[in-house]
Amino acid sequence: MTDVMDKARTAIYAALDALNEQLPAEQKLKKAPETILLGKAGTLDSVSFIGLIVLVEEKCQDEWGVSVSLSECLTDDPPSGVDDPFQTVGRFIHYLSQQMGAGTS
Amino acid sequence: MQALAHKGILVSDFTMNVLAGYLNNDSTSPGIQTTIAPFGQVMQLLMDDEQDCWRTTPDLGIVWTRPEAVIEGFNKTLQFETVDLNHILQQVDAYCDALGRLQHRLKWVFIPTWLLPGYHRGLGALDLRANGGIAHTLMHMNLRLAENLGTIPNYVVLDAQKWIARVGQRAFDSKLWYLGKIPFTNDVFKEAVRDVKAGVRALSGKGKKLIILDLDDTLWSGAVGDLGWQDLVLGGHDPIGEALVDFQKELKALKNRGILLAVVSKNEESVALEAIRKHPEMVLRAEDLAAWKINWQDKAKNVMELVTELNLGLDSTVVIDDNPAERARVREALPDVFVPDWPKDKLLYRQALLALDCLDSGLISSEDRLRSNMYKVERDRTLLRSKVGSVEEWLDTLNTQLTIELLNDENLGRVTQLFNKTNQMNLSTRRMTASELVTWTSRESCQLFAFRVSDRFGDSGLTGILSTEVQEEALQIVDLILSCRVMGRHIEQAMLSLAVEYGRMRRLKHLSARYIATEKNKPCLDFLLHSGLTRDSYDSFHCDLSQPYPMPRHIRVHNEIQWMHMAHSRNAS
Numbered sequence: 001m002t003d004v005m006d007k008a009r010t011a012i013y014a015a016l017d018a019l020n021e022q023l024p025a026e027q028k029l030k031k032a033p034e035t036i037l038l039g040k041a042g043t044l045d046s047v048s049f050i051g052l053i054v055l056v057e058e059k060c061q062d063e064w065g066v067s068v069s070l071s072e073c074l075t076d077d078p079p080s081g082v083d084d085p086f087q088t089v090g091r092f093i094h095y096l097s098q099q100m101g102a103g104t105s
Numbered sequence: 106m107q108a109l110a111h112k113g114i115l116v117s118d119f120t121m122n123v124l125a126g127y128l129n130n131d132s133t134s135p136g137i138q139t140t141i142a143p144f145g146q147v148m149q150l151l152m153d154d155e156q157d158c159w160r161t162t163p164d165l166g167i168v169w170t171r172p173e174a175v176i177e178g179f180n181k182t183l184q185f186e187t188v189d190l191n192h193i194l195q196q197v198d199a200y201c202d203a204l205g206r207l208q209h210r211l212k213w214v215f216i217p218t219w220l221l222p223g224y225h226r227g228l229g230a231l232d233l234r235a236n237g238g239i240a241h242t243l244m245h246m247n248l249r250l251a252e253n254l255g256t257i258p259n260y261v262v263l264d265a266q267k268w269i270a271r272v273g274q275r276a277f278d279s280k281l282w283y284l285g286k287i288p289f290t291n292d293v294f295k296e297a298v299r300d301v302k303a304g305v306r307a308l309s310g311k312g313k314k315l316i317i318l319d320l321d322d323t324l325w326s327g328a329v330g331d332l333g334w335q336d337l338v339l340g341g342h343d344p345i346g347e348a349l350v351d352f353q354k355e356l357k358a359l360k361n362r363g364i365l366l367a368v369v370s371k372n373e374e375s376v377a378l379e380a381i382r383k384h385p386e387m388v389l390r391a392e393d394l395a396a397w398k399i400n401w402q403d404k405a406k407n408v409m410e411l412v413t414e415l416n417l418g419l420d421s422t423v424v425i426d427d428n429p430a431e432r433a434r435v436r437e438a439l440p441d442v443f444v445p446d447w448p449k450d451k452l453l454y455r456q457a458l459l460a461l462d463c464l465d466s467g468l469i470s471s472e473d474r475l476r477s478n479m480y481k482v483e484r485d486r487t488l489l490r491s492k493v494g495s496v497e498e499w500l501d502t503l504n505t506q507l508t509i510e511l512l513n514d515e516n517l518g519r520v521t522q523l524f525n526k527t528n529q530m531n532l533s534t535r536r537m538t539a540s541e542l543v544t545w546t547s548r549e550s551c552q553l554f555a556f557r558v559s560d561r562f563g564d565s566g567l568t569g570i571l572s573t574e575v576q577e578e579a580l581q582i583v584d585l586i587l588s589c590r591v592m593g594r595h596i597e598q599a600m601l602s603l604a605v606e607y608g609r610m611r612r613l614k615h616l617s618a619r620y621i622a623t624e625k626n627k628p629c630l631d632f633l634l635h636s637g638l639t640r641d642s643y644d645s646f647h648c649d650l651s652q653p654y655p656m657p658r659h660i661r662v663h664n665e666i667q668w669m670h671m672a673h674s675r676n677a678s
Contacts, residue, residue, distance in 0.1 A: 055291075
């Protein structure tokens with residue numbers, strides 16, 4: 001589990017690094033579990049969020065051969081509020097690790 | 106260090122947020138801050154000057170469209186419906202007409218060529234055949250786009266296919282398209298940013314003008330001081346030798362389009378020059394070099410001195426050296442000089458050179474092609490100067506001639522280049538596009554004269570500009586521009602004499618000039634201070650037009666009567 005969490009963290013942090021290249025200094029996202037991504041206090045717009053999750057999916061496939069489909073969350077009824085797995089970086093890492101655990105090589 | 110921002114507008118039928126993000130936050134020069142025009146309203150925005158997005162007064166635009174969205178015939182071709190290619194090209198012409206509406210609104214317009222995802226096989230092996238081949242149709246559409254828009258001076262058609270080639274298989278992502286109407290992955294947008302910025306630098310005259318090269322393990326393999334020129338690895342049936350010859354060929358090609366080459370090397374000068382002159386596989390010879398500093402002094406000091414001797418700026422210079430320590434030394438001592446990281450593997454030198462985006466040029470004029478030769482000619486002049494007694498005697502021997510032209514279609518490109526590239530002898534440092542120059546000179550009160558300079562050593566080309574504006578009873582010199590390669594020969598005095606003559610012909614009473622100071626144009630102030638003009642304030646000078654201004658005795662004006670009549674009749678009409 002720890003190994004999967006580490007991989008999930010690596011994938012998300014790498015995607016945040018890529019996303020931060022498009023953001024001004026004052027809006028760059030900190031690579032920390034408490035960083036808010038979505039919701040009322042979130043700073044990501046929809047285009048940036050799409051870019052983030054597609055990058056994470058690619059990273060999982062390229063690095064570890066694990067196929068995850070995060071983008072399906074955007075087309076189904078998206079979770080919100082306390083159930084939102086994308087609300088913070090920490091929740092995202094946890095959610096992704098679950099998906100990776102269930103994902104196929 | 107990022108220069109002052111340009112304001113850009115992004116017009117597209119797909120999501121441009123990623124491109125905007127990269128442009129707005131990229132630290133390389135120049136800075137560009139963009140706004141995104143309303144999504145999917147390309148034709149409306151091109152045709153309607155009153156749209157809100159134009160109120161941001163951008164100075165550059167990027168119009169990036171999908172071919173199937175703006176060319177109906179191509180959309181049908183994608184469905185394998187039969188469409189006549191000429192009909193499609195007529196639609197491309199109409200689209201170009203709409204794009205052309207931006208030429209007076211924006212300083213520069215960038216149009217990436219049309220693309221199709223690499224995974225789209227079209228007709229497969231037959232796709233480049235006429236009669237419905239998708240790749241064939243798209244190729245013709247892009248060629249038509251480039252031909253139509255290439256005639257508009259401030260339009261740049263960017264080859265987007267190169268971006269796809271550099272990014273590779275991951276250039277397109279269907280997920281990004283269906284989720285967010287983003288057709289490309291991030292890396293494609295990054296390549297676009299790189300080329301747009303390189304284009305702006307080139308069009309602003311900020312492309313690099315000089316490459317300073319090391320010798321050992323840069324132009325050849327081995328140390329000439331240790332091995333002797335006969336044992337250097339260069340050319341022959343050797344992969345590294347062949348690669349270095351090709352590297353030198355590309356450098357020579359750059360020289361052919363106006364980039365100066367020079368050498369700074371830690372070696373015995375005689376030993377190094379012998380190698381340059383005698384090695385049978387050397388592509389670059391001494392006459393290809395604008396200058397060299399071959400000695401044991403500090404590299405940065407040599408670079409500084411060489412650049413100063415050539416009358417160029419450090420920010421116009423690239424230094425290529427295989428040695429990371431020497432590169433670090435130059436970077437640290439001369440931060441304005443561009444020192445690219447250089448591959449260890451000599452087999453990659455040519456590729457690294459061709460990939461540099463700092464050498465882009467907005468225009469290649471005949472003066473550019475002859476630039477390196479002009480430095481050789483200048484060495485000959487300097488040699489003559491050392492043999493005669495005084496500067497005046499030397500000038501007398503040159504047989505300097507000026508030929509004057511009004512602004513015309515043939516010289517517009519070169520005149521525009523001079524406006525945007527000349528820093529030292531430049532009165533007001535106005536930066537103008539070709540369109541802006543044509544508009545300005547069409548005003549009745551304005552006139553622009555271009556000067557060609559030649560002497561017994563050769564033709565320096567179109568190297569001087571004088572522009573004037575009549576203001577009540579005064580003739581205002583708006584621009585006085587002289588290329589650094591002809592400075593020091595009293596050409597500027599000759600131009601001033603002709604300005605006075607022109608003002609007297611027009612029966613005006615005064616001539617005035619306003620100097621606008623920049624970091625680099627102090628030579629122009631020095632000229633004004635010694636010109637005999639009366640100084641009214643720090644930046645204002647004038648003279649009475651009741652008397653002529655003496656023409657330097659060693660300069661002959663070729664067609665003085667002719668150009669005066671031309672200018673006068675043009676203004677009188």
